[in-house]
Amino acid sequence: MDHYKFRVIKDRLVQFLVYLALFSALVPLFSILYEVIARGFSTINIEFFIRPTPTVGETGGGVANAIQGTLITIGLASLIGVPIGLMSGIFLSEYGESNLSAAVRFLHDVLNGVPSIVIGVFAYTLITRSIGFSVTAAAFALAVIMIPIVTRTTEEALKLVPMSVREAAIALGIPRWKTTIIVVLSSAKKAIVTGILLSIARIAGESAPVLVSMGFWRWWFAGLNRPVANLALNVFIFAMSPFENWVVLAWGSALVLILLVLGISIAARVLIRERY
């Protein structure tokens, strides 16, 4: 009987420790959310959403241009990053195991681990040096960050499609490259889309590479070879400024950013659930 009681105590103890750890993990999340919502909520008004960044000394103002800029940046980045990631994922999954695919996979893993600031510098060197601080450079940097993520999720989703599907497609007398279409259609398209959405959520919040390749911008979109405003950068620049209304805008930007990322993540979750 003693042994049993001892085991029960051990069980309870471990349970307690586990819950404690869970709590510790959740506390920062909730405290961040609370802070941002509490401080940022007050800034939310119509002006917030339609006025651009105020100049020095101007009162009020909003983050409308930052929202526009962020959307343009991640849109552009997706345009570059998603197709490349998709094709890489399809290649790794469908075109056989070879030394090439092993190398590609390895390189993707390495790329995944490269610090985003380094990627930002890379974009600076490659693009900014030639056409100047621009949204193109930022989009390029973000695309490079996106690619390994999209590749990985696409490859995983396609790998889940059983071999028998490929055989059936080949047996129908369809050319090799077109059978890949069938495999892609047969896979959880939603898993692929989810992967894309999550990578977008990731890059929406990147600030360092954007800063290095594009820099700060206070105005509306002015061309692909000029920078645009960016929510993440707003948080960075405004938070440390001496102007009261800028600090407030920083909190507001942070809130919008969190809501954006949260929104994308929830959309991804909902998509997965629809599968069942």
Next chain:
Amino acid sequence: MSRIIDKDLKELSVTLYRMGELAHRAVLEALIGCIEGKEAHEEVREIADTLVAMADHVEDKAFELIARFQPVASDLRTIKSYMKIAYDFARFGRYALDISSINKQIGGLRGCEEWINSYVKRMSEKTLEMVRSSIESLKSHNTQIAEKISEREKEVDKMYFEFIDELIKCGATIKCAVSSVLIVRYLERIADHAAYICESIIYIATGRKEVLR
């Protein structure tokens, strides 16, 4: 390798051997009764009835095996042939019964001409030998024994026709004529069925449908 169906096939063949022995005895008793004037009808009837019952049993059992095992190739040919052979043995019983009825009804060959008696005796011996042959080839599934029967069947056929000719030429009392013709007729049929049995044996072993008559 022993299969589930083997046990049932063995049972069937054992039943068939017993039928063969019984059929042979029936024909023998019936003929002895006629030629030597002994009373054997009741005994022969009993054997004939048993043979019919056994043939029914073989047919039922064969159908059961077909339904349960969907036999093919040699198994299928065996089962089909066993059904036919069982029927042939039952026919022996029936003919034996017919022969002993003649004995009972009109006294067989008692008091008939010597030449008729000895002719019938010779034909009976030949026919009984064919019956024994057919049983032997069944037991051993020996196609050579089976093939040899063709010769003897033709002999018995020849004897049958010759007897009819002789009888018409020489004449005899009505009773003896009727008895002997009937007996000889049944002997010819028994010989036919013995040949059928041998044809079935060849079919089981080789899948060929040979005509031995």
Next chain:
Amino acid sequence: MTVKFDIQNLNAWFGSKHVLKNINMKIEENAVTAIIGPSGCGKTTFIRCLNRMHEITPGARVSGKVIFNGVNIYDNGVDPVMVRRKIGMVFQKPNPFPMMSVYDNVAIGLKLNGVRDKKILDAAVRRSLELANLWDEVKDDLKKSGTSLSGGQQQRLCIARALAVEPEVLLMDEPCSALDPIATAKIETLIRELAKNYTIVIVTHNMQQAARVSDYTAFLYLGELIEYGATKQIFENPKHELTEKYLTGKFG
């Protein structure tokens, strides 16, 4: 006999393993030919050689000739994709394309071969599903997922899918082994109906099925063709001792 396949000295390897040894046989048009034999005797490899599917496995090799409609499908200039369009295949485990509707499953073969007209596709889908005896069961909801059907229905869907591209031959690799007896019976009936217009080669490890469904039976053992003839003759009176042993279950 109108010969659909004239198979000459067919050999097949998986790497160094010699799986099919000098197969010579002629397969008749618009008839059902069954390939039987113990596991591992090369039956599946054999039919996969008939539509050039064997070679997609890495390390697989074929030699010999398979003459189909007057042409050796293994000749240098022959496009395997065209071969597979004329010679369809149905697999052991029903494998409708997942995440695609019944309609799309049947239509995709045509769509990817360039057919765009919706009317033509609709008609083709309906025809194929009718041919596969599945139309009545799915006509009310063609949009439902292919994988939501029962096993037997899925297999008939796969048959419809194969028929949609209008092949001349249907190769079937143990199509009923994953199905219950009723579904099996439905497919066997279907096979007999299809045989009027298609050449069918079916691999089966179920002898009774071969006996029920086929006009000709080939017995393969350890990669060699032991006996080949009319089903009636093979099952009543096989010529070869090995065939007799296999059919009566006397293999040790």
